[in-house]
Amino acid sequence: MSKINELERKYFLLKRKIDKLGFICTGSVMKVFKTCGNPGCRCSKDKEGHGPYNIWTHKVNSKTITRTLTSEQAKLAQNCINNMRKMEAILHQMKDLSVQYIESYEKDFSVDKNREKV
Numbered sequence: 061m062s063k064i065n066e067l068e069r070k071y072f073l074l075k076r077k078i079d080k081l082g083f084i085c086t087g088s089v090m091k092v093f094k095t096c097g098n099p100g101c102r103c104s105k106d107k108e109g110h111g112p113y114n115i116w117t118h119k120v121n122s123k124t125i126t127r128t129l130t131s132e133q134a135k136l137a138q139n140c141i142n143n144m145r146k147m148e149a150i151l152h153q154m155k156d157l158s159v160q161y162i163e164s165y166e167k168d169f170s171v172d173k174n175r176e177k178v
Contacts, residue, residue: 084140085118092113093110095110114133116137
C-alpha cells in the first residue's frame, strides 16, 4: 500500500471517530460549597458550606459564563466537555496526517513568473 493510500486510510478512520463523538462543548464542571454570610448559620462555623453545587463555567464571546447545574446536567456537560477534548486530539492527529499527505506528493513546483502569488 502506498504512503498516500495509508495516510488517506488513517484520515478516514479519524473522521469516523469524530462522527461517533456526540455533543461537544467547552468549559469545566466543578462541585463547590458556598458560605451564605449569615453569622448564625452552620456554614460559618464548620467551614463546609452549603452544597455541593455543580458549577459549569465556559467562555462566550471572550466572557466567562457561570451556570449552576443539576447533577444530571453536570454529567451531561462533563460528557460534552470530554467529547470536545477527544475531538481536539483527533483534529490534531488529522492536521499531522494532512501535513504528511501534502509533503508526500512529489511534484515539480516550478515557478511561473507570470502567475500571481497566492
